[in-house]
Amino acid sequence: MEILIRKAGTATILDLNGPLRLGDSEQAFKDQVQKLVDAGTPHIAVNLSGVTELDSSGIGALVRSFTAVKRAGGKCIFYAPTQRIKMLLKMVRLDSVLDIVDDEAGALARV
Numbered sequence: 778m779e780i781l782i783r784k785a786g787t788a789t790i791l792d793l794n795g796p797l798r799l800g801d802s803e804q805a806f807k808d809q810v811q812k813l814v815d816a817g818t819p820h821i822a823v824n825l826s827g828v829t830e831l832d833s834s835g836i837g838a839l840v841r842s843f844t845a846v847k848r849a850g851g852k853c854i855f856y857a858p859t860q861r862i863k864m865l866l867k868m869v870r871l872d873s874v875l876d877i878v879d880d881e882a883g884a885l886a887r888v
Contacts, residue, residue, distance in 0.1 A: 778802030779827075780809050788820040788888040789813055790881070794827035797835035806835075810842040810853075819851035820888035824881065826857035831865055843875055852876070856884040 778801070781792040791809065796802055813821055823842070828835075839855065846853035854876045858866065866872045878884050 778805055780805060782809070785822070785881075785885055786888075788822045788885055789818050790822045790824060790884075792824040792827060796830035797828050797838065798830055798832040799834035803834045803838045807838050807841060810845060814845050814849045814851070819846075819849070821846050821851065821853045822881070822884040822888060823853065823855045824857055825855055825862055826859065828859065828862055831862050836866070836869060836871065839875065840871065852888050854878060854884045854887050856881055 778793065778795040778797060781794070783790050783792070793806065797806060810821065821842070823839075843853045843855075856878045857880055858877065863872070863877075866875065866877065876887065878887065
């Protein structure tokens, strides 16, 4: 899993590339989000377009990051999931819990 970080206005964008599953990729994602929260970054947008695989641990990492940012008083928005990832999130009913939008412009409009 490769995580690229960039700024866009008040939001910090995390571009995820590769599988988000149990092990190093899940841990790297959780650690990165926690670093941003600890540094006082209020708004995080997570680009899911490059996520090739998502398992239950990866889903848990998405939920934990969403919750951590929200508890810190910020917003965590996920955007551009592939059709497969979108279907998986819908199947586990997280599409109604997590803030998921279609594109970066929509994500940045919400933060």
